[in-house]
Amino acid sequence: MRIHKAGSRPTRRANPDYFTGTVWQDVIAEPEGSARAAALLVQFEPGARTHWHTHPHGQTIHIMSGLCLAQVRGEAVVELRPGDTAFFPPGIEHWHGAAPHSAMTHLAIQEAEGGVTAHWLEPVEDGPAKG
Template identity: 60%
Template structure:
């Protein structure tokens, strides 16, 4: 058994090549052989978001706080609220992030395939980000 105590895992700034705005990672678990899963809490400041991207084995998000947005390629923008969970199937092009006026934190869980958990693509345009979200 290995216990990682709160406050012993430093926060990390997200790589600005793959994100718009201020985004912070707080690791929960990193893959250890033979496991392939990783989990981290991602905090997006208002207006911050990922680039478009895919995951070779899919990704689950669990919204912890704030209000966010997510979209798959060709689909509508969806609002995300605390307690919501989102599943993106393998290789589905998508983005997610905070709303324009509120921060959002979610836990992201994904597996790596051959050491790769995500394939990063182009930034999300302001037009896509500012599309009216659905209220589903």
């Protein structure tokens, strides 16, 4: 068993190449050995969001606080609230982030394929994120 004590892994700023706005991440689980599971607690400042992206084995997000906006390419933007859980199937282009006037935190769970948990695409245009 490996235990990571609270505060033993620093909060990190999310890579700005993949996010618009300020986003913070706390690692919950990282793939190691034959394990593929990855989990992050992700905090989005108001209006911050991911770029369009996909996941090789899909992604589950569970909203912890705030108001989340999410969209699958070609579909309408949806609102997700604390306690809501969304699953994005493998290879489906999507984005998610905080509403313009509300910070948002979600738990993100995904599996790695060859060490890769996400394939990043272009930023989301301003229109869809205004919800």
